Amino acid sequence: MKKRLIHNNNTSFNRKDLFPLTEQLVFDLPLEVTDVDKYINDLLRGDFGKDLMTADIVFIKVALSENYLEYLGIRLAYHIRLTKHLDAKANIPIVFIAEEDIQFIGITCADPSILFTSGIYRISENFDSLKKILQEMTQGVIKPLTDKQRFIDSVVINPPANYSSHHSIANEWSLLRWSKVLDLSEENSPLKATKENIDNLLYYKYLLTKYPVEGEPDKAKYHIDSKGKILYIDDEWQKGWDIVLKAFFKLSPAIKFSSLETSFKEKTEAEILELCKAETEKIEPDLIILDLRLSDTDFEMGKKPREMTGCKVLQAIKKINPCIKVIIFTASNKVWNLLELQKEGADGFILKESPEYGTDRKTTRTTIKEFADTVKDLLQYTFLKRFYSMCMLAAGELVKKDTDEANEYRRFINELKKQLEIIRSSLLLIDLNKPSTIDIAFLGCYNLMEQVKNYYLRYDKKDYAFYLGLDLEILKRYSVTSNKLSAGEMFVPNDRNDRPSWFTVQAALFLDYFRISSPSSYQDVLNLKSIADKRNEFVHDKKTGFSIEDLGMIIDLLYKACGGIKE
């Protein structure tokens, strides 16, 4: 029988006749060692681990330091059970040597559950007990752990104190699983640090044994065939998420991905908010992946999602442009929290996996696939960001053109402002699965231009002709044939039904009144014609609806028209 004794020079069993020196390991935490789990892990990876592979039974003093209550022997036993590379030897019979009985240790140890699992024995520090247990070992009474699943279901290992925030656990846990599924090399330094942390830390060994993960990358599934700029805002970007997400978006070359690369620690909430706003204005992303907890204060107990820095950043982004899509990347799965964020404008949610819920391999792959689908879906709406910006610029033009005088012109400008509000609201409601939402926005734009037309179009009863504005600019009968513009004569109605069309007036406004276009450069006029034709086809049931391009075209014209308005 090959036995091993692990002690801290604190046992009478270290006599050579009981345990020859080759069977002993003195566990003596060097003064400079500051991470117990790492020290134990290094032991198990080194010669001691190799030696253990040949042993049949291991005796461990329950205390392996002068500070008895640290119970490092128990911690070592957990590591033996949960260290993957020890394979079957991880189940070796473990005998604790202690004067205290199991119940006593159970009361005074932080993580005592291993004591109550099979394959664990305890003897007092006396020679008879040792002799007896060695006899029992020879007789086959002492057995290794046989049912690992039962073991893992019975033990409870608490996370280190600072990990009691669910956020940190989910973050590292999720990070590792994503990197495995995406088949990322752990040599990348931040990932390496997380991997080492996970390799060393007893808590993670426990989780990995309980919820094993193997990478079976099916990267084709994660390809996103949409274009766009994505900004990632997370205080823990440096811990590896930045690398994981970069690798993820590398699979989709049309996507430009960047992270807000700053140190969030020790920045106040206001500073973080300003940084996020500045980066959003600089990068002009189509989509932002946003973490909720960005500042130390977000970890305070009982803090509501609405009070978190991430939520304030969300509000600020939506103020810059509500059509910038935002995915909340969070460890919280509380539906009411997510609903609150949805009210603030969040467009999607991706849950960082947590050992507390959803932990099988399928979940990681499903989460990543869902992430890809959500990004793909939201990037289909990138056009909205530009359209909304154009409307905001148009609104800015109207502000410039406004007057203090309470006159008809002011009423006109106010009506246009209100119509622009309606258009902006309709843009926010656009749903590509409901094409009529595009039609509504289009017709809203058309109406605004109709208002412009109606304001400027004048009929002079003296000479029976149509003019534009108070300047009485002559209205010409503009027409387009085969993309050729012709001006035609002054618009004098031939009969009562001969009225200037929407196009005729818009063309005249663009060419002669606002002077946005010229007879030599009249693409806008061609676009006005196209818009007028499409709208007429739609009204007369010859066209089912408008396209994103149609909407973009009319918003562009609308912006130009607003820029041309004059009193």
Add this chain to the structure above:
Amino acid sequence: MLLAILEDRMGRLARMATFDLKKRPEIKIFAGGEFTHILAELRKGNTNMLQEFDSIAAHRSALKDEHLITQLETFCQNNKKNLILFSGSITSGVFRDQGYQFLLINSKDFYSANLELFLEDTIAGKKPNLLILQFGRRWKLSLLLYLRNHIVVFSNNNELIRVSDLAINSQIINDLTDDTTKALLTGNQYAAVSPDQMRSLRSRLDYVINTTV
């Protein structure tokens, strides 16, 4: 003053502390500009501003410069100050008493209610005891269990030992003293310990341990 805390992350302190540290006159928190200043002074080798404190607690990760950690250790060792290094990445606390008390502790454990217990104990005129930071009210148990193990090993080895070999921590002597152990614990430290005395001490120890739990 009792305790200096060198902390670069006041947000975390505020989040984790179970009582208002700023209101405690026994504590001086070096944060913000003061933290930067003290780091600069330490880099120059100047430790004067730490002389007035019995114990010094520092955020280990903030003293990234290994040289500063060593300097702080040397200063505490030479001046018999207690040193506490805390960090979020410390998974299992480590305590050592080798001329000066040294404790590695997780930040959350450091800012726990044990810190208040530690202060109260020290205000009561006792020597600062870092075990209280680690184990709270059960701090004596660690010393008692250690002593019991010590006694068992001596007994098993049938070694002839003196009272001083038992290396009984002064903080538990009162608890262990009764009629049966008084002579051993208060007598000549170089006297041999008889088997009877050993049995009496063990018996008293078992009793104190059980009542402590």
